[in-house]
Amino acid sequence: MLEAHDITVRFDERNVLDRVSITVADGEVVALLGPSGVGKSTLLRVIAGLLVADAGTVSLDGVDITRWASHRRNIGLVFQDEQLFPHLTVAGNVGFGLRMRRTPHPELHRRVQELLALVGLSGFDDRAVGGLSGGEAKRVALARSLAPRPRVLLLDEPLTGLDRDLHDRLATDLAALLRSTGTSALLVTHDRDEAATIADRTIMLAS
Amino acid sequence: MAGRVERDRAALNRLPRWAVPALAALPAGGLALFFAYPVGTLLTRVLRPGSVTDVLRAPGLAGVLWFTVWQAVVSTVLTLVVGFAPAYVLARYRFTGRRAVLAAVTVPFMLPTVVVGAAFVALLPANWHGTARAVVAAHVFFNIAVVVRLLGSMWAVVPEGITAAARTLGASPWHLLRHVVLPLLRPGLWASATVVFLFTFTSFGTVRLLGGPAHATLEVEIARRATQLGDVDGAAVLSVLQLLVLGAVVWWSSRFQRRTAVQLPGARSLRRARSREQRRLVGTVAAVATIVMATPLVVMVSRSFRLGGRWSMAAWRTLGHTEVRPGVSLGVDPLASLFVSLRFAALAALLSVVIGALAALAIGSARRHGRLLDVGLMLPLGTSAVTIGLGILIAFDTAPIDWRAKWWLIPVGHALVATPFVVRALVPVLRAIPAEQRNAAAVLGASPWRAWWAVDVRRISAPLVGAVGLAAAISLGEFGATTFLTRSGRETLPIAIARLLTRAGETPRAQGFALATMLLVATALIIVIAERRVFGEGSVLDARGA
Known part of the structure; x- marks a missing residue:
């Protein structure tokens, strides 16, 4: 709580x-x-x-x-303007929080795929975040915040x-x-x- | 409000207090040892009783001062006049080949002065050699880029609506220029004039190669006294005198520019030439500018293949020889100088990139004292290379620090000249990172250090590769400081070129052009690649308008 x-x-x-x-x-x-x-x-x-x-x-x-x-x-935070990391790919962004928690690679990869599927962006792994539409960017931001399973x-x-x-x-x-x-x-x-x-x-x- | 909030209250996610001092230690230490200490030593030499009056009473000094000032003024005025049309066309019009013309006009500015000097030695007829005309012509060629860039960037944002309004009010093209365009451009004109004046006032390599014994600028006179006459005190007095003049010009100009500053709302927009006159203007200016800028370099390259009135590879083939004829020494090993230069450039690039990156990161992370380091690191840029070389020469030639014979003083000097450029390439990248990016990393579980690494350090890694090239190019072409630190048998490429071109005989000259061609190709390649990297197109940040 x-x-x-x-x-x-x-x-x-x-x-x-x-x-x-x-x-x-x-x-x-x-x-x-x-x-x-x-x-x-x-x-x-x-x-x-x-x-x-x-x-x-x-x-x-x-x-x-x-x-x-x-x-x-x-505690995760989804920013109003997403704040995706422009130097990382979509998968790099989604996996960022897991890397900070030293999640082993196979598990990290599996979790990133799971999250991308959850937000409806399967196959977007290697896309540059600069080329995403507004809706796609919001989904990536959401997946990124959910990936490390925040308490809130x-x-x-x-x-x-x-x-x-x-x-x-x-x-x-x-x-x-x-x-x-x-x-x-x-x-x-x-x-x-x-x-x-x-x-x-x-x-x-x-x- | 967010900015204030970050500064005052984001206390929980800050890097520890010692982070910035730790990052800044090496750059600040290097700056203190290799810049502040030498320049300080220079100043104490000047403060000895009698030294100033002795030097200022020396015969011939008035002539040197007069030549330095008038050639700088004439070069500046002519550069503004000649650069006006290409600045206008490149800033306002979109046309096929625009990027190529822009490159043709701006690349010479980034070439080593020795290459430009060699190109004009090759281009100009013999009766121009050793004249003031030759010096002024080379200066104009070299500095047109400044006018195109500085004046052009102002011109690009002069809104078309303003000129259209003036025309509907009855302004003729001349009136438009005189009463609307020129007043709006005045800050750009002053900025370009100041920069060109500073460059031509402190010109060294070009004057050395083209001015002959009769035409010496202050820089050349400083080098002559220190290296040929052994009058180090006299050289010190003159370089301090020069520092004072430069300081005064910069101060006066920045004051003046602030007074004349105009806010222009317009965004940059290029248009196609529509009317027949416009098309003719754009075509003519683009063609003339390209031809004028390319000719000296093309002539120089071709002259390296000519001996005795015929085409020949002899100059290139004999680059590895150190004798003109059996028993007659050339005095310099042309091919060896290439390898010396490459080795020095590699070391100088490494030094300046490590120090520049640490400094940029310290400046980017500092909350209060970043500006101090920023300004401190820019000082070598405002000091002439000759002054830096002279300072190092006299500061490290006696106990406690006797490094006179150390070969690494040269790459260290080069790094001192190149580091400010590395810092300037990286700091804007770091400043452009929104604070929210570090916050995003923090809420995803990144500790302050990891957030700093993932956001700041990662972001400068791409421009850093470009900065390596930039620093290497600067080191390859550095001439002023090297003149003081060079030792026989360890000549760099520019030193060897200058030696060869001032020797009698056709073969050494052709060899000089051959070496200058190599230096030209190497520098131009590095610049083209580095510019992509440093000021990369299509960066994600730009694309998203962040």
């Missing part, structure tokens, strides 16, 4: 987050809704360890991880910038994917329909 407790973040003397608390149970998918500028992404960055909060704690399965570096948390997956508006059709299709796929892998997830979005499609529970973050 992921618990963020009383998180406060100040930028330039202004409270972006003021004592925000949130919990995500095992296998639960929670959507975080709210207008832009309300600090949704900031909260994700605090949970992922990319940002140090001014106050508050983050704990995972009862262990306080507030001061842990990101790479020790085993954070999704920062993972479907923005797609046309309506593709958006809806990917939203359904994503919901199925999270269910089938039993991944706990926290999804940031400003789209109510998307939240309803993907999440078990929705939280509104007001300014």
Whole structure:
């Protein structure tokens, strides 16, 4: 279970987050809704360890991880703009987290194939990420984050910038994917329909 | 806001505090020992009582100063005038063969000065040799690339809408140029003028080969005093004088450029020539520019195959001989110089790439003091090669550090000249990496070191290969610093070329052209390959517009 407790973040003397608390149970998918500028992404960055909060704690399965570096948390993050590594192939991107965990090669290869199949990109292994379409890039980013089996997956508006059709299709796929892998997830979005499609529970973050 | 956040609060995923100092240690140490210490030694020589006034009262110095200044001014003005049309055509028009013309115009700038000097020795009639005209002609040829690149990059973004607006308001082509285009281009004009002035003011190789004994620039005079007259103090005073002049010009010019800076919103867009006049203009300028730029080099290559008025391979065949006739020494072993140069280039490339990469990574990872190292490493670039050579010569010639006879001083000097270019090739690549890439690596389980390795180090590995070539090319052609450090029997290619070309007799001259041809081919090849690598086309980052 992921618990963020009383998180406060100040930028330039202004409270972006003021004592925000949130919990995500095992296998639960929670959507975080709210207008832009309300600090949704900031909260994700605090949970992922990319940002140090001014106050508050983050704990995972009862262990306080507030001061842990990101790479020790085993919390995945799907970035809004994917942040694929341009110098690596699709397979190189998907296998990155496994390499960081020193996964033996045969298992790494098998897992990468499994993930590519899961997101519908079998056969894309050696493609350069620069040549992917918007939807394909999002799928690769998702596969990359899921590959190391993170304890919790954070999704920062993972479907923005797609046309309506593709958006809806990917939203359904994503919901199925999270269910089938039993991944706990926290999804940031400003789209109510998307939240309803993907999440078990929705939280509104007001300014 | 994200940028601020990264700096102030990403404390959990940072490299340890000692990382940047550890990376910077070798570059900073090398810079201190082989640049700061020699230049410092040079300064203390100058500060001895009486030395300055003695030197400045020396006869002939006024003539040297006057020649240095006027040839630089004339060369600069002529380069701007001659480079104007190709800069315009290459910046504004798309046409078949544009890349080839661009290469023909810009590659000479990256060639060793000795090759350009040799090309003009081959091209110009005998009664031009040893004249100021010859020096100015070679300078214009050499520096047109600066105008095409610097002025061209400004011209490329002058929006067409502005010129169209002026035309609808009744501006004739002349009015358009005078009242709209030139004012917009002024920063580019000043930038090009400054760079060309600095290059021609400190010109060494070209003047050495073409100016003859009557025409010496400050650089040539410094070398003459130090290596021929043994007047090291005098040479030191002159090189400090030159440093002061260069500093003043750079300061004044950057101030002036800031004042005249204009914000141009336009994005770069090339168009096809539409009207008949436009087509004629583009065709003429492209053809003339290519012919003018290629001719000296073609003539030089062909002259290496001519002896006694006939075509002959003799000069090439005898490159391995050290005697003109039995018993008459040539004074230099042409073929051996090639191998000396290759060996030095390999070592200099290795040194400058290792040091340059460490420095670039330190600059890229530093949160605060990166700029200091960045500026420090650029200083050798702003110091003339002759000054660097002289500094090393006088700093390491007595105890405690007596390295006078050490052969490796030459590749170290070359590395000092080449490292700033390596750093300049790598730092922008590192700066262009979004901080989110390191964050993405971190949330995927990469420790700070592994994230740094996977993102930063991996990203510079491709441009690094290009940087090796760039450094090797610089070392192959380096002439100024080598003049001071060279020892008989270990001449590099440029030194051998200069010796051969200043000797009497047709055969040594043809041999000089043959060596210059080899140097030309080697450098041009490296440049073409390296440019692809360093400023590679179709990089993934560009393609995705990141």
